[in-house]
Every structure is written in structure tokens, then in C-alpha cells.
Amino acid sequence: GDSVTQMEGPVTLSEEAFLTINCTYTATGYPSLFWYVQYPGEGLQLLLKATKADDKGSNKGFEATYRKETTSFHLEKGSVQVSDSAVYFCALSGRGSNYKLTFGKGTLLTVNP
């Protein structure tokens, strides 16, 4: 079945550091790919998405590119802020059931001033 593997956390960075959180997936066909973010005490929020190969999703300075050849969707940000501290989840939805999300385990990011 479909699965998502993402970088184990926690990740601790200083403000303005470069961020990469790795995500790889296993799925039949060509799934849609997502990054969700969960700030403390809040619900999951969609951060960015890509629905086909070579698409780049971007939002709030975060980017991720859908790489079919490496089945990856790594999250990057050039300069993190304290307010980016949160748990980040990589997720996919398969073509066969495009209403259902399969999530990775999540990566806790802490950014220190």
C-alpha cells in the first residue's frame, strides 16, 4: 500500500538557518503530495502541495519539488524563523482514492533565536 517516510526529528536550528526535511514515498501511479504543518495547540494546516511530477509547491518561504525519479518531496526553507517552530507532516493521496491522505510520522522543528 501507499506509505510516506520522512526524516526523523527532532530538528533544532538557529534563526536564519537553512532547513531541509526529507520525505520519500511509495505509491502506485502518480500521487498528489503535500506538506502539512501543526503549530502548538492548533489543527493541521496545509502548507503546500504538488499534484504532478516536477511541480514545485511553495508557501510562506517554504518550497518542495515533486521528484518522480527519486520518489521524493523534500521540504526546504532558506532562512527559518522562530515562528516556524512546529511539527511538519509529509503526506500523499493516491489516484485510486483521492480523498484519503496517507501521512508520514511528522518532524518536530524547533527554531531558537
Place this chain on the structure above:
Amino acid sequence: GAGVSQSPRYKVAKRGQDVALRCDPISGHVSLFWYQQALGQGPEFLTYFQNEAQLDKSGLPSDRFFAERPEGSVSTLKIQRTQQEDSAVYLCASTLIDRTDYGYTFGSGTRLTVV
């Protein structure tokens, strides 16, 4: 309301007790989803409603789990005879269109602890 509302926020149940978790989706959202998030894990799909119809319940872990949405708005997830392995955060999400690439709105969840 402005977002998806879940209640209670926290629930402690004795093993064997029945519990009911409530979800108030965004007004007008047709589709509603329940996910289970165990400690240190990502959310896992439980069930999906379109209006009052339960179209997919393949993720419900056992017949002790039951979900309903009788009027196509508020939904209740019921767990009978709770077990320790049921301890998790239960997330509800709603969306106007049942496609993931439109993005779902998640509630803050109900944290269930079975003792």
C-alpha cells in the same frame, strides 16, 4: 463557525467505558473525515462521509468503532468498550470538495487517554 470544532478537547476514560467524540465541521462543508493519531505517529485515516452517507469506513480498527453523521453536519465518533490501544488524538477534518488537493481544514483534535 470559522473552523472545525471538536469536543471534548481532552477525555480520560476507564478501560471498558464507552466514549463519544463530537465534530462540528465548517458550515456547508459536504465532506467530513476522521483520523486517528497515535503518539509519535502521523494521522491515520478512519472514515469518510459525504453529507450523511458514510462512503468509506475501511480505516476503522475494529467493530468497537462507530461513526455517524445523521443530518449531514455534526458527526460523532463512538468507541465502545475502550481499550488502552485506543489512546490517541482523534482528528476531524472537513472540506467543501472531497479532493485532497483542495486542502482539508482540520480541527484541533480530541486527546483520548484510556486508563
